[in-house]
Amino acid sequence: FAEEVSPKDRLIVETLTRLNRFDVSGNEKWKGAVERFARSQRGEEGYFELVEQFSVEAELPELLRLVQENPAGGRAAKAVQVVFALGKHEKLSSLLAAGPGKKADAIAELISFVKTPQAEKLLERYKALNKPSSTPGKGAPAILSTPEDIKALAARVGNAEEGKAVFQKFCFACHKAGTIGIDYGPGLSEIGAKLPKSELIIAIVKPNAGISFDYEGWTLETKQGSFLAGIISEGEEELTVRMAGGVSQKIQKKDVAKRTKMEASLMPEGLHLAMSEKELVDLVEFLAGLK
Template sequence: MCAYHFRVAGVLLLLLAPAAFGDEAKDALIIETILRLDDFDLGSSEKAQGAVARYLKVNWAGDRYLDLIRRFELKKEAAGVLRLALEKADAPIGAEAASILVGLGGSDLFVKALKGEDGKVASRAAKAISLTGDPNLLAELPRVLADQSRPAVVRSAALKAIYDPTPGKHPELLAMVKAGELADDLKQTASDLLMLSRDPKVREEARSLFASGKGEFPLVVELVKRTGDVKNGRKLFATKTCTVCHQAGAVGINFGPGLSEIGEKLNKEALYQAIMEPNAGISMGFEGWEVTLRDGTSLLGIVTESEESMTLTMIGGASRSVLKTEVASKKQYSQSLMYPGLHRLMTPEELVDLVEYLSSLKKPAPGKK
């Protein structure tokens, strides 16, 4: 045992003795301590078990909830982890819960949710399954898509779960649409997905197939002259996929750069360019990498490395850590991880509102709160 462990173990003994702390504060300290001990055996201490049980009960989705479950492989918490994976399927914690549940052997819970009667639960299960990346679970999605007896919302969620995060698969989807293999009630979802494709040819074909009728976009020199509506822009920011990757104020996920003060950094012209032509200039530190693992899995995301491992943060905020020994190759992605063509999801007027909103995001003036 190293000196650090001696100290932590000492603190632990102290904590397990009756003490004057409030119960909750005491439990929280015990939790922090045992999580730091690499070889702590939860089965060996009833007091620690009690603290863990109480903590999990009141802190569903709390800071240490998933850490505890993962560290001590608490299979009996599977139902709570499933609920987290489903209810927070759009946030990083939901993605983490989804992969922990698979690790706990709870894949069948996802399948049950996906096949269940409740359309909302089934749709969320489809999304959560796509975040696990587990091949057996992923194989369930095309079955849902093909089953006409399932409601359109559930099939649409399955379609998104299959094609949304997977750049190489959009031509496949396009071929399906062209061959008339896709149910009519899924056309809108297919169109949305294809417009987000990384491949300009796919986007072009999709545009003519679905003839969105949104017309040509004015040039940036023209757009910068207009004034938009900040309030509507804020609404658009939250609904036009921006929050999948950006945070501004309290909304969104920080996958790409935070935009809370973007109005200080970029003028309107630069904002239009960042949205309409993301590939023209990629912000430092947010370059994408394609990482292929020895087992053939290929991942695309932003990489942070330590000596022995590599963490990839993927679109949607899910992250995955792998040992460097598992990595077969790592290649810089030539394009921005921000999808090109997002402005096509809006009318020019809406884009002007959005940019008006972004350019209003500034540091609070000194003295003001």
């Protein structure tokens, strides 16, 4: 639970923020004030940005708790991004080690949005240790490549209300539909008026077939050797990297060693394979009704 913050701690943090003094490791007084202030901000809108800016490693247990407690939620997606930003991604291994299972699979899905070498290594280890569970005939179709496959699935009528729950489980961290979700990838509030069911299915199954303008992904390597991946907004002297879960990070252009445009979509390929066939049909029904 968040604790009440003292006016003195708040003043210290606000002053440091105005001065862009985010490295407090050499001053125990400042460090203590930042840590106490961070605890007081749990559950607040600026919590994740604060923890990331000041590299508040004392909040790592809280971040991991958020991931483990509800990996399908938007706060878990933000927490995963901050764990990587803190360079503590190996701590997520223990959460993945609880798999295979729905929670571990959901955490692995969040990690798949990070798009860094460290994230890829975590996922490779997870996949190597856990054979994907599959029940013949019950999973979403692995191959939906022919017009006939797409047409047959699009002809089915799903349950839009249950599809909303599927959206919250699989799409919430990157897309906004009405009042639910996070504004990161293309907005879906009126997607049903723009695309028929068949094209909605293609967009889910083959995200690399078409990447929306202004939503291209980039990977940045800093001169310090760290990696960031996401959607870039460019200013005069700095870049803002928006990442899945709604987390943003600013970086000075002079600190960037390499900038690479991703060939693939930020949306991971094969996401539909984590759904049952019914879940996919219900999700499409929900999206088709957004007009």
